[in-house]
Amino acid sequence: MIEVKNLCKSFIREIKDDSKKNKKGKLRTKKEEFLAVNNISFNAKEGEIIGILGPNGAGKTTLLRMLGGILTPTSGYIKIANHDYSEDKNAAKKEIGYLSGNTKLYNRLSPRELLSTFGTLYDMEKDEIEKSIEKIIEVMDMSSFIDNRIEHLSTGQMQRTSISRCLIHSPKLYIFDEPTSGLDVISSKSIIDFMKNERDNGKTVLYSTHYMEEAEILCDRIYMIYKGEFIAGGTCEELKNKYNSNSLREIFLNLASERGDINED
Structure with missing residues (x-):
């Protein structure tokens, strides 16, 4: 589904020069x-x-952002659903739902209107869009607010609307950046359940988080x-066995401390 090899992204930043001072x-x-991403390789089925x-x-x-086609890598290789980014990025991006x-979101629209707009952007036919929206309403439990203006939705409802936008074209790969950050337990559970269901439907999900217990x-x-x-990779059990620990948090902190100061929040 996705293959990544030797991916790097460098940026230019300004730092203080200890060897030079101005007139004051x-x-x-x-x-x-500096390298924000340094030589990363992995694959997902x-x-x-x-x-x-x-x-x-x-x-x-x-x-x-590089995997989602928003940032261009400094070097490296990305292939999604047999589409090489360097050869046909647009074809690859059509297989992705990126959050x-x-x-x-557009506050004056309702979730239904937002989904219709994005369906049009993906060149979907009107009846195809309507069928997709009805399915999304059921999957994301949005019937109670699908026609309310987005500006009146709760935080959890807005996050479900954001995710629903990624579903409209039925992508093969989901890329979610901190999808449960700042949500209450009930809203987080609905999103976690959604990711599990999509996995069971054969979809691939990549998601970032700093919630170690959630990932476990x-x-x-x-x-x-x-x-x-x-700095480490594998199943939960493989990581726990390799580093002789029952806590992913402990494993991460120990590995990070070996590489310098830790700035976890």
Whole structure:
């Protein structure tokens, strides 16, 4: 379904130059290249949930944005459903339902109107869009608010609406960036149940989180990311056996501490 090889993304940032000061005695700045994602490789099959675990700033969002076709890699290879990104990115993106951590919705629309709009963007026929919306209403339990304006929805309802936008064209791959962040227990459960159901339907799910316990009950495989690199990968049981621990959190903290200071939040 998805194959990733030697993926890297570099950015330019400004840092203080300890060797130079301006006339007022303040340190000057200089530009420095850094790797936000460094040489990452992995694959995911149909009917599999892959968790990307790590603290904020670890490189999760940068990685998912490259996989979703939003950012162009500095180097490396991405192949989705037999479509090579370097050859036909548009074909690959049609197989993806991507939910970013800061997705914005059109407040004056209802969820039904929003879904209709996105269905049109995917070149779907009107009757095809209507059938897809009815299915989404059932799957995401949206019947009570499907025709309410988005500005009047609760946080959990808005998140379900955001996810429903990713379903309209029935993609083969879901890429979710922190889908349960800030949600209450009930709203989180509905989204977790949705991901499980889609896996059972043969879909592939990639999702990032810093909730270790959530990943433990949901993921078929887990990759831990820290400072732009995968520091561990495998099933929960494989990781626990390899590092002699019953806690994914403990495993991550121990591995991260070996690589420098930890900034987990």
